Amino acid sequence: MPTTPPCARRLDRAATRALDRLAEAAEVLVPVECAVCRAPGTALCRPCRLLLRRSCTRPFEASSAAPLLDPPLPVTAAGRYAHELAGCLLAFKNAGRTDLTPVLAACLATALRSAAPSWPPGPVLLVPVPTAPSALRRRWFDPVRVLLEDCARRGVLPAGTTVDRHLRHRGATGLRPGPAQKRLGRAGRRTRPAGSLRATAPAGARCVVVDDVLTTGATLAEAARALRAGGAEVVGAVVLAAVRPPAVPLTADSLPARPEAGEYPL
Numbered sequence: 299m300p301t302t303p304p305c306a307r308r309l310d311r312a313a314t315r316a317l318d319r320l321a322e323a324a325e326v327l328v329p330v331e332c333a334v335c336r337a338p339g340t341a342l343c344r345p346c347r348l349l350l351r352r353s354c355t356r357p358f359e360a361s362s363a364a365p366l367l368d369p370p371l372p373v374t375a376a377g378r379y380a381h382e383l384a385g386c387l388l389a390f391k392n393a394g395r396t397d398l399t400p401v402l403a404a405c406l407a408t409a410l411r412s413a414a415p416s417w418p419p420g421p422v423l424l425v426p427v428p429t430a431p432s433a434l435r436r437r438w439f440d441p442v443r444v445l446l447e448d449c450a451r452r453g454v455l456p457a458g459t460t461v462d463r464h465l466r467h468r469g470a471t472g473l474r475p476g477p478a479q480k481r482l483g484r485a486g487r488r489t490r491p492a493g494s495l496r497a498t499a500p501a502g503a504r505c506v507v508v509d510d511v512l513t514t515g516a517t518l519a520e521a522a523r524a525l526r527a528g529g530a531e532v533v534g535a536v537v538l539a540a541v542r543p544p545a546v547p548l549t550a551d552s553l554p555a556r557p558e559a560g561e562y563p564l
């Protein structure tokens with residue numbers, strides 16, 4: 299058995315120390331903190347992680363809280379857009395906290411597996427709603443697609459499903475893209491024009507639309523319209539978070555003007 303020369307061991311120890319110092323320096327330059335409570339040293343501290351998991355253990359049917367989802371479409375939400383789930387989602391999307399991908403993907407996978415028994419048997423395409431081109435330039439990644447692809451890598455998608463990017467913003471073809479949903483305001487969400495998305499799913503394909511947050515349902519309605527226009531069948535939708543549980547239905551005129559306690563801005 300060959301032995302490591304003393305000089306090699308010294309080099310190895312030096313390299314380890316150097317890596318440790320680099321890690322410490324990186325921690326100083328870019329301090330890691332809990333995305334929810336800002337506890338230092340971790341992407342999501344144990345208490346917040348447990349609360350997040352608890353908030354997503356019972357996915358629920360959320361379409362009744364989406365007044366613009368017309369025609370109706372079954373929508374399963376992993377949890378309510380509040381507290382730990384909203385905090386993590388905002389940090390993930392707007393602060394580039396991609397270190398939260400595994401925990402959010404786990405929540406989405408729970409919702410997908412909860413909804414899957416209601417879908418018709420056979421192959422189903424999971425189609426993420428794409429980020430608007432302007433938001434994509436700002437945040438350099440497509441949040442829903444990243445979460446779905448993480449689920450696929452970990453093998454936690456429902457059996458018979460595959461992730462396919464069959465939706466595109468028309469901005470990509472030179473037409474004017476619609477403004478980001480969260481900047482539209484209540485009036486804009488009511489009047490978001492149809493036609494902002496185009497679909498490339500094959501005719502006859504069974505599709506489930508996947509999005510991050512369900513507000514009025516206008517985005518899911520537009521996604522379903524685009525897919526159906528190309529001949530695909532839309533059998534449902536799954537979202538990571540819904541602004542209201544089904545026990546508190548919303549109308550288009552009753553969206554809150556400001557977040558309530560425990561809620562986050564959209």
Ligand SMILES: [Zn+2]
Pocket residue numbers: 332333334335336337342343344345346347
């Ligand atoms: Zn925390």
